[in-house]
Each structure stands twice: as C-alpha cells, then as structure tokens.
Amino acid sequence: MPEERVLSPDIQFIRDLRKGGGETLKKCYQCATCSVVCPISPDDKPFPRQQMVMAQWGLKDQLLSSPDIWTCHNCNDCSKYCPRGARPGDVLSAMRQKVIKENAIPRFMGSFVGDPRFTIFALIVPFVFFLVVLGLTGHLHIPEGKIVYSKFFPIPMIEIIFMSAVGIATLLYAFSLNRFWQNMTKATDKPYLKTFGPAFVETIKEFLFHRKFEKCEANRDRKNGHMLVFYGFVGLAITTTWITVYYYAFKIHSPISLGDPMKWFGNLSALFLLVGILLIISNRMKDKGIDSKTSSFDWTFAILILLLAVTGILTELIRLAGIASLAYPMYLLHLTFVFYTIVYFPYSKLAHMGYRTLAITFAKMRDWDVE
Numbered sequence: 001m002p003e004e005r006v007l008s009p010d011i012q013f014i015r016d017l018r019k020g021g022g023e024t025l026k027k028c029y030q031c032a033t034c035s036v037v038c039p040i041s042p043d044d045k046p047f048p049r050q051q052m053v054m055a056q057w058g059l060k061d062q063l064l065s066s067p068d069i070w071t072c073h074n075c076n077d078c079s080k081y082c083p084r085g086a087r088p089g090d091v092l093s094a095m096r097q098k099v100i101k102e103n104a105i106p107r108f109m110g111s112f113v114g115d116p117r118f119t120i121f122a123l124i125v126p127f128v129f130f131l132v133v134l135g136l137t138g139h140l141h142i143p144e145g146k147i148v149y150s151k152f153f154p155i156p157m158i159e160i161i162f163m164s165a166v167g168i169a170t171l172l173y174a175f176s177l178n179r180f181w182q183n184m185t186k187a188t189d190k191p192y193l194k195t196f197g198p199a200f201v202e203t204i205k206e207f208l209f210h211r212k213f214e215k216c217e218a219n220r221d222r223k224n225g226h227m228l229v230f231y232g233f234v235g236l237a238i239t240t241t242w243i244t245v246y247y248y249a250f251k252i253h254s255p256i257s258l259g260d261p262m263k264w265f266g267n268l269s270a271l272f273l274l275v276g277i278l279l280i281i282s283n284r285m286k287d288k289g290i291d292s293k294t295s296s297f298d299w300t301f302a303i304l305i306l307l308l309a310v311t312g313i314l315t316e317l318i319r320l321a322g323i324a325s326l327a328y329p330m331y332l333l334h335l336t337f338v339f340y341t342i343v344y345f346p347y348s349k350l351a352h353m354g355y356r357t358l359a360i361t362f363a364k365m366r367d368w369d370v371e
C-alpha cells in the first residue's frame, strides 16, 4: 500500500512568498515548461515546476529544507518561457530570501535587514553609534591640517568596533548555517556525509568561476557583473588585511602613498566593485523580453553596494582634493555603508553565499549517493 502522507499547508508562508516578490505563483498551471527550459535542472530531479506546486500548497517545511531552490541561479530562462507569466525564477528567489529569514539568529535580525522598509533604520544605527563614539572620545570635529582619516577616527578604535561586530556576526552566521544544514539533513533519511569533502571542493570551484551562469540564455550577461562584484569584495578584504599588517607589523601609517602596491590593489578592487554593481543594475533595467521583476529587497541591496563603492572612491578623491569639510563626513558615511555590508551580511543578500554553497554541496552529496 502506498505510504499515506498528511500535508499541512502554511497559508502565512504563501502570503509571505507573494509579498516577497513571488506574487505570481498562483498563476502556475503545472505545464512543466519551466523545468524543460531550465538549463540547470537535472533530468532526475527537475525544478522549478515541483517547487511551484509546493509553494501553491504552502509546504513551507519541505521547501525551506530543500537544497534544490539554491541550485537555481536566477537566470530567468524559465520566466521567459512560462506561458502563464507565473515568474518561477522570481518565486524561487522569494523562497531563498525566506530561508535566510527563517534561519536567522536572532530571528528579528532576519526581518529587520531583510525588509527594505527598515533599511534606513539599519543605516541610522551604526551612523549614530559612530557619532556617539566620536563624541565620547573627543573626536567629533574636523581635525586641523592635512587630511588624515586616522586623526578623526583612530585606527585602533575602528578595529575594536569592527572586529568585535564582525566576530559576533560571523558566529551568528555560523549558527544560522548550521540550523539550515540540520534542516536539510532532517528532511532526508540519510546523512550523506561520506562525500562532503569532494562535494564541497567541487562547489567552490563552480562558485569561483561562476560556471552555472554560463548556462543561462536570457540573462547570460549577469555573469560579468557578479564576478566583478565578487572579486571586488575579495580584493577589498585582502586590502583591509594588508593595511592592518602595514599598521601593526611595519608601523606604516595612513595616508599611504598612491604609488604603493597596496593602494593600487585596493583601488582596482574598488573599481571592480563599482563597475560590477553598475553592470548588475543596468542589466536589471534592460528590457530583455523576460517577464521578471527585481524585488525591492534586491534593488535596495544593489543600491547600497553602489553607495558603498561610490562613497569609498569619493573618500579618497576628496582627500586628494584637500577639502577637509567634505572629506571627513564622507568618510563617516562610507564607514556606515561598510558596517551595513559586513556586519549585517548574515541577513542580507550576501548571506546567499554561505547558504548556496552548503545547499549545492548537500545536493551533490545526495545525487552522488544515489549514483
């Protein structure tokens, strides 16, 4: 006799998906065109048709513990060919955002950072905090003489604030990812752990070269923007470490000469980030004949990354122009965007990196196990 299963639909989950950019999900009539045209969907476990019906039925637990929604790279080939305008690519994107919110530790941070209505408050928090710290330490004024940002906000002070905040955020992110992993494991009866290492390495290789993006048809040009943003961030992380080594190990203090290799590397990374995010934004604005809508969450994040890059570049240019009254406020603004990007990352679009890596690793382990 076939196994009897009781399905418990979660109506609120359906509402949340529709609010988060998947408002078209009810239009799907299960023709399966999307699974046929998806360049990534495997033959033995096709998506996103199945995920569309699961979403219509409100099967929250099954969907949020599914690694398959992360295999999707949001190319929107499916949305282009969907005869009903159900926009499966956008529905899957709303599901991934929901996974981040549901696994967020603490939970309220997932809603706070994940909701564009609160973005301005999320920015005000670090900005006011910096003002208070500067006020309490007697630095809340434009310093005299040559523009040197460490006269305004001393490096050890910045390091204490950022290192403790990033340390806490990383720990919470690790807990959130662990919860996600446990959910995926619970949803299956096998742990698949014996192939974790090779599956993880294979996933990282795909990630570094953005191989899945090459398979897209409708949105092929997304690859360049994403790669530039990714390597821009990697370069800026290396630059930050480099500055710290200069400061503590070699006693080289800012401002560092423009001819220094660290400056070249940092400026090139900032340029990568700027060009990459401009490509992503212009790509989203192009009419490619795809019935797809960028969610307000995605727009907000893209604009914040643009502001991060622009304020960073302006901070340097205004310093070189010698306009102290503009340079220090711009620096403070830039620090606020830096804080937003790296301290809120477990709950923002950047959190995708960890979730996607684990989900694709898990999916590979599962598929290899079957083979």
Ligand code: SF4
Binding pocket: 027, 028, 029, 030, 031, 032, 033, 034, 035, 048, 049, 052, 081, 082, 083, 084, 085, 086, 087, 088
């Ligand atoms: S999302 Fe569109 S293409 Fe996919 S099954 Fe539903 S109606 Fe068909």
Ligand code: SF4
Binding pocket: 037, 038, 039, 040, 041, 047, 048, 071, 072, 073, 074, 075, 076, 077, 078, 079, 088, 089, 092
């Ligand atoms: S957005 Fe692209 S990768 Fe994702 S399901 Fe649709 S066709 Fe497949």
